[in-house]
Every structure is written in C-alpha cells, then in structure tokens.
Amino acid sequence: xxxxxxxxxxxxxxxxxxxxxxxxxxxxxxxxxxxxxxxxxxxxxxxxxxxxxxxxxxxxxxxxxxxxxxxxxxxxxxxxxxxxxxxxxxxxxxxxxxxxxx
Amino acid sequence: xxxxxxxxxxxxxxxxxxxxxxxxxxxxxxxxxxxxxxxxxxxxxxxxxxxxxxxxxxxxxxxxxxxxxxxxxxxxxxxxxxxxxxxxxxxxxxxxxxxxxxxxxxxxxxxxxxxxxxxxxxxxxxxxxxxxxxxxxxxxxxxxxxxxxxxxxxxxxxxxxxxxxxxxxxxxxxxxxxxxxxxxxxxxxxxxxxxxxxxxxxxxxx
Numbered sequence: 289x290x291x292x293x294x295x296x297x298x299x300x301x302x303x304x305x306x307x308x309x310x311x312x313x314x315x316x317x318x319x320x321x322x323x324x325x326x327x328x329x330x331x332x333x334x335x336x337x338x339x340x341x342x343x344x345x346x347x348x349x350x351x352x353x354x355x356x357x358x359x360x361x362x363x364x365x366x367x368x369x370x371x372x373x374x375x376x377x378x379x380x381x382x383x384x385x386x387x388x389x390x
Numbered sequence: 391x392x393x394x395x396x397x398x399x400x401x402x403x404x405x406x407x408x409x410x411x412x413x414x415x416x417x418x419x420x421x422x423x424x425x426x427x428x429x430x431x432x433x434x435x436x437x438x439x440x441x442x443x444x445x446x447x448x449x450x451x452x453x454x455x456x457x458x459x460x461x462x463x464x465x466x467x468x469x470x471x472x473x474x475x476x477x478x479x480x481x482x483x484x485x486x487x488x489x490x491x492x493x494x495x496x497x498x499x500x501x502x503x504x505x506x507x508x509x510x511x512x513x514x515x516x517x518x519x520x521x522x523x524x525x526x527x528x529x530x531x532x533x534x535x536x537x538x539x540x541x542x543x544x545x546x547x548x549x550x551x552x553x554x555x556x557x558x559x560x561x562x563x564x565x566x567x568x569x570x571x572x573x574x575x576x577x578x579x580x581x582x583x584x585x586x587x588x589x590x591x592x593x594x595x596x
Contacts, residue, residue, distance in 0.1 A: 330544065331551045340555055344548050350506060352555045358564040359571050361578070365562065372558060377551075379558040380566075 333378035335369035340378050355380035391522055391581060393470045395463035402462050404576055405477050409484040409569075411449070416441055416457035421448070434540035444538075447480045449487035450494055456480045474573070475518045482511045482569040505545040508536055509552045510567065513560075516553065517570040520560045521577070529553035 328343035341349040355367040370386035426437035487493035496503040512532040533550035
C-alpha cells in the first residue's frame with residue numbers, strides 16, 4: 289500500500305513524493321543503524337547456546353566461557369550455560385545444578 | 391602437593407617450548423627499563439614496582455619474550471608454586487597474542503582491551519590456585535589488582551563480573567582457560583601427589 293502510494297506520487301511528479309522518498313531513506317537508515325543494536329546494561333549476563341556472555345559496555349557482549357570447552361579432569365560433569373539459581377547470574381554449571389533456568 | 395625446584399624449571403622449559411617464547415631477566419632488559427620509565431611518567435605505576443614485582447610478556451611477530459623478576463626454581467614452596475602460576479599466566483598472554491597479532495599494541499593503548507586480556511590471564515591464577523590449594527582467590531581481589539594497570543573503575547567492575555562467573559566453574563573443579571589445561575595436564579603427569587579437586591573436599595566436609 290505504502291509502496292503503491294509512493295510510486296504513484298513519484299510518477300505524478302508531486303513535490304510530496306520527494307518528502308516521502310526522504311522519509312523512507314531516513315527510516316531505513318535509522319533501522320539499519322539502531323535496529324540491529326543489541327543494547328545491554330553493563331554487567332548483564334546471558335547464555336547463547338553453551339556460551340556465557342557479559343555486557344562490557346552498552347553494546348558490547350564479551351564472551352566469558354564456552355561451557356562445552358570446559359575440562360574437569362575426570363569429574364565427569366556435563367557443563368552447560370544457565371542461570372545460577374543462587375544469585376541469578378548466568379554461568380557454566382553442571383547440568384544437574386541448572387534447574388531448568390536458561 | 392609438593393613442588394620441587396626441578397619441577398618448576400622443567401615446567402618453564404616445557405611451557406616456553408610449547409608456546410614458543412624465551413625467558414628474559416626483567417631487571418637487565420633495556421626495553422623493560424624503558425617501559426618502566428614510561429609507566430612512571432604516565433603515573434600508572436613506579437618503575438621500581440614494574441621491574442621488581444611484575445612479570446611481562448611482549449610478543450611482536452617473531453619477538454616472543456616473557457620478562458621475569460625472579461630466578462626460576464629458587465624460593466620457598468609458596469614461591470615455587472607462584473612461579474608455576476606466573477608461567478601459566480604469561481603463557482595465556484602468549485596465546486592472546488597468537489589470536490591477535492596486534493595484541494601487545496592494543497594492550498598498551500586500550501584500557502578495555504587490557505582489562506579483558508588480564509581477566510583472561512587472571513582466570514589462570516584462579517584455576518591453578520584452586521589446583522594447588524583447593525581454595526578460591528576472591529574475584530574482587532583479582533579484579534582490584536587491575537588498579538596497578540591504569541584501568542578505570544567501570545573496567546574493574548566488569549572484570550570482577552567475568553571472574554565471578556569463572557569462579558563458579560573453578561570451585562566446581564572445571565578449567566576454562568587453554569594454558570591452564572595444558573599446565574594441569576603437565577602437572578598431573580610430572581608431580582607425585584594428585585591435585586585437590588572438589589570431590590576431595592566433599593569427602594572432607596562429611
């Protein structure tokens with residue numbers, strides 16, 4: 289609908305067509321710059337698959353650990369990323385401690 | 391777990407070969423004297439502290455050196471263990487430089503990068519301290535050591551968070567860091583006494 293109106297306006301040579309064009313470009317720029325930003329509060333934690341991330345600055349998630357790479361030298365835990373029920377911080381924990389909170 | 395002078399010398403030789411670095415006496419190094427002077431001018435730390443209390447890794451291309459202010463294999467039992475931990479810590483810095491050719495430059499110029507690099511290497515200290523003593527170094531204690539590295543309060547808070555997360559793994563007997571894994575494998579093979587692990591402590595508590 290919006291595209292149809294825009295095309296009709298451009299074809300008509302109406303000055304409003306240029307305003308619509310500029311608004312479209314502006315909107316696209318805003319979406320492309322901010323739409324993909326993954327803002328966070330510093331010190332936030334989260335899991336992405338088996339990896340733990342910490343928010344280092346407003347847009348920078350830094351990986352802390354890949355749980356799949358942890359070695360426990362024979363303890364035999366299955367390490368996975370989840371919320372520690374004791375303090376709400378995401379971390380690599382043995383699966384049986386995760387209590388379903390990812 | 392008892393560590394002998396020979397263990398420590400062998401360990402340093404093994405890690406130096408594994409990570410391809412040479413060991414240099416920090417006090418007799420011109421480049422370290424220059425770096426110490428610069429740090430003092432920037433009011434980050436005194437030249438004396440830098441040369442006598444800190445080990446430093448410098449990797450630029452084929453130039454891969456670890457500068458140390460002590461004699462390997464000489465000291466009390468605690469000092470010998472600390473030398474093993476220091477070696478692994480510095481090896482992790484070498485790993486970082488292998489990941490990023492501009493590591494040393496970024497380390498010198500960016501507070502945030504320096505913080506991340508030290509967090510990665512302090513994790514080694516936490517992992518090996520647990521390995522030797524079965525005790526955890528407090529994450530805030532390690533994070534506060536960054537004050538000597540010229541980083542700000544926000545960076546120290548973030549560092550503490552990273553190390554808090556790591557501590558949850560370490561106190562359960564897990565090892566995250568690459569150099570620590572290599573070190574522990576070597577220690578398990580060459581030291582007589584088995585390491586302390588969480589399961590041993592469960593037994594002790596009961």
